[in-house]
Amino acid sequence: MTATTQERTAFADLLVRLGPELSDGHLDDDRDHRFRRDKWRRLAEVGLLGLPFPAEYGGAALDVADTVGILRALGEHCLDQGLVFSATTQLASTGTPLARFGSEPLKARYLPGVCAGELIGAHAITESGGGSDALAMRTTARHDGDAYVLSGAKAYVSNGPVADLIVVYARTGTGATALTPFLVRTDSPGVVRGAPIEKMGLRTSPMCELFLDDVRVPDDHVLGYEGGGLLVLDYVMKREILYSFAATVGRMAGRLERLIGHANTRESFGAPIAAYQAVSHRIADLKIGYETSRLWLEHTAAALAAHRDVAEDIAITKLVASEAAVASAQAAVQLFGGAGYMSEYGLEKELRDNVAATIYSGSSEIQRDRLAALVGLRTRKAGR
Numbered sequence: 001m002t003a004t005t006q007e008r009t010a011f012a013d014l015l016v017r018l019g020p021e022l023s024d025g026h027l028d029d030d031r032d033h034r035f036r037r038d039k040w041r042r043l044a045e046v047g048l049l050g051l052p053f054p055a056e057y058g059g060a061a062l063d064v065a066d067t068v069g070i071l072r073a074l075g076e077h078c079l080d081q082g083l084v085f086s087a088t089t090q091l092a093s094t095g096t097p098l099a100r101f102g103s104e105p106l107k108a109r110y111l112p113g114v115c116a117g118e119l120i121g122a123h124a125i126t127e128s129g130g131g132s133d134a135l136a137m138r139t140t141a142r143h144d145g146d147a148y149v150l151s152g153a154k155a156y157v158s159n160g161p162v163a164d165l166i167v168v169y170a171r172t173g174t175g176a177t178a179l180t181p182f183l184v185r186t187d188s189p190g191v192v193r194g195a196p197i198e199k200m201g202l203r204t205s206p207m208c209e210l211f212l213d214d215v216r217v218p219d220d221h222v223l224g225y226e227g228g229g230l231l232v233l234d235y236v237m238k239r240e241i242l243y244s245f246a247a248t249v250g251r252m253a254g255r256l257e258r259l260i261g262h263a264n265t266r267e268s269f270g271a272p273i274a275a276y277q278a279v280s281h282r283i284a285d286l287k288i289g290y291e292t293s294r295l296w297l298e299h300t301a302a303a304l305a306a307h308r309d310v311a312e313d314i315a316i317t318k319l320v321a322s323e324a325a326v327a328s329a330q331a332a333v334q335l336f337g338g339a340g341y342m343s344e345y346g347l348e349k350e351l352r353d354n355v356a357a358t359i360y361s362g363s364s365e366i367q368r369d370r371l372a373a374l375v376g377l378r379t380r381k382a383g384r
Contacts, residue, residue, distance in 0.1 A: 003066040012073045014046060019077030026080040026204070030349055033196065033203045035162055039083050044117025048074065049090060052239075053099050057107060058115035064239065067091075068246040068301040072294075075250025079346060081353045082204030084247045089158045089205070090114065092240035094121025097167055097181060097232050101224040106183065110165060122163040124154035124210050125233070134169065134179065134233060139212065141170035141180060148172075148182060148222070150190075150215040158360075160208040161196045168212065169229050179229025183221045190215035201352030238314050241361050242301050245321040248357055249297050252290045252328045255350060259283055259332055279335060286331055289324035296320050312374050315367040322357035322364065329354040 003011075022039055029036060043049055051067045053059025062070070071088060078084050095114045098107060098121075113119035130136035139152025150170050157166065163186055172180040184191065194209035224232050263274035263283060273279045300313040329351040333340035340347045358364045373379045 002063055008066065008069060011070050015070075015073045015077050018042070018046065019079075022077075022083065023079035026083075027343065027346055027349065029080065030082070030203045031343075033198060033206070035086065035204055035206045036080070036083065037162075039080065040086070040120070041117055043083075043087055044115070048087060049095075049117045050115030052091065053095055053111060053115055057099070057111040059099075059111075063305045064242060065298070065301040065305040068242050068297060071243055071246035072250035072253075072297070075247030076254045077250075078247075079254075080204055081247070081251060081350070082202040085202050085244060086120075086159050086205040088240070088243040088247055089123075090121045092236055092243045093123035093158075094165055094167055096239050097123075097223045097236050098183060100235060101181070101228075101232055102183065103220055106220060110183070114165070119164040120159055120162050121165045121167070122157050122159035123167040123169070123236070124157045124160070125169045126154060126156050128153070128155045134230075135176060137169065137171055137179070139168070139170045141172050141182065141217070143172075143226075144216075147216045147218050148180075150182065150184070150212045150217055152212050154210040154212075156197075156207060157193075157210045158205055158207050160193055160210055161206040166210065167223065168210075169233065170212075172226050176230060177227045179233070180226050181223040181229050181232045182217045183223055184212075184215065184217055188215050188217070199356075201349070201354070201356055237361065238304060238310065241314055241318045242297065242304065244361065245293075245318060245357070246297060246301075248325045248354070249290070249293045249321055251350070252286075252293065252325055255328055255332050255347075256283070256286055256290055259286065259335060262336060273335070282331055282335065286328050289327055293317075293321040293324045312371060315362075315371045315374070318361065319364055319367045319371075322354075325354045325357050326351075 021042065047060055050059035051062050051070060055061045075084055098111055110119060114121055125134060127137050127139065139150065139154065141148040141150045150168060152170065166184050166186060168182050168184045169179055170182060171178050190213040192211040192213060197207045199207060260283060263279055264272050266273050296317040300310050300317045303310045303313055332347045333351050336345060336347055339345050369379065
């Protein structure tokens with residue numbers, strides 16, 4: 001469903017008012033690596049955790065383009081980027097495959113709790129030896145009676161320490177059509193979560209390793225069908241990139257506004273620093289980076305909502321937005337000078353948070369490799 005202009009405006013206004021509440025204590029929370037359940041519940045109360053999901057399960061039934069627009073407003077006004085990252089992780093990695101590929105009984109059982117924020121979700125794809133190479137995963141699932149038995153280990157599971165549900169991708173055979181996604185309850189026997197991992201940035205979004213020791217998962221907790229994992233993953237990853245980078249682009253807008261205000265009021269040698277070409281041109285470049293990212297984001301979201309092929313567009317959007325976000329955050333630290341380097345101003349935190357943007361959801365190197373292949377270059381084949 002497409003939101004009306006009035007509905008989009010109302011949601012944007014709500015996020016302007018909600019921003020200070022969601023941002024409260026974000027520097028202390030970052031320092032202490034603390035995930036705030038009170039803020040999580042607040043996101044759920046205003047409907048942010050159910051944006052793209054069917055109304056009968058408690059969602060707002062919005063299409064991809066409108067969901068992206070609202071998440072961009074959330075990113076602009078919420079300084080707790082880890083909280084936002086956890087929310088977009090839930091939307092893309094758990095809610096999306098459940099809503100699109102889960103059976104009706106499975107959706108009825110779990111999706112209302114996901115939309116209401118009562119259940120926290122994650123997904124487990126990456127393994128320590130494989131990185132972005134999903135086909136190299138070693139976690140296995142063997143059929144046994146009315147269940148599958150999962151064994152293996154996953155790395156870098158965002159939301160893992162607090163998750164109630166994890167979508168786990170496991171190998172059910174050999175070859176490209178041998179990956180299968182399972183909805184796994186974290187209270188299942190044999191599920192072991194490692195200690196929370198300390199990170200450079202996005203510290204309020206908890207992360208851990210996941211260990212699966214002969215975990216029995218009922219047949220009806222398969223998402224899609226056995227061997228359909230790459231189809232599910234492709235569907236999910238398009239939305240993961242758009243949802244998470246919508247928030248990233250929104251934060252670029254908020255940071256740019258702060259930089260402009262600082263440049264116009266901070267004086268040096270008798271003039272505001274905005275009067276110096278070195279400063280004004282750098283901010284002009286940041287404006288170009290932001291607008292380019294925003295336009296690519298909106299274009300790709302609209303194309304996906306219209307069911308067009310967006311393989312190239314997704315790679316370009318991810319590259320443009322992630323690298324512009326790092327440049328924006330680094331410029332903010334530089335242009336604020338000594339204050340930018342100090343923790344109390346929050347700008348060094350934004351730089352730490354954004355470095356991850358060029359790594360997660362497929363690194364910049366992976367995106368360039370993908371684009372090279374998509375435009376017809378004779379690229380090196382995997383394993384050759």
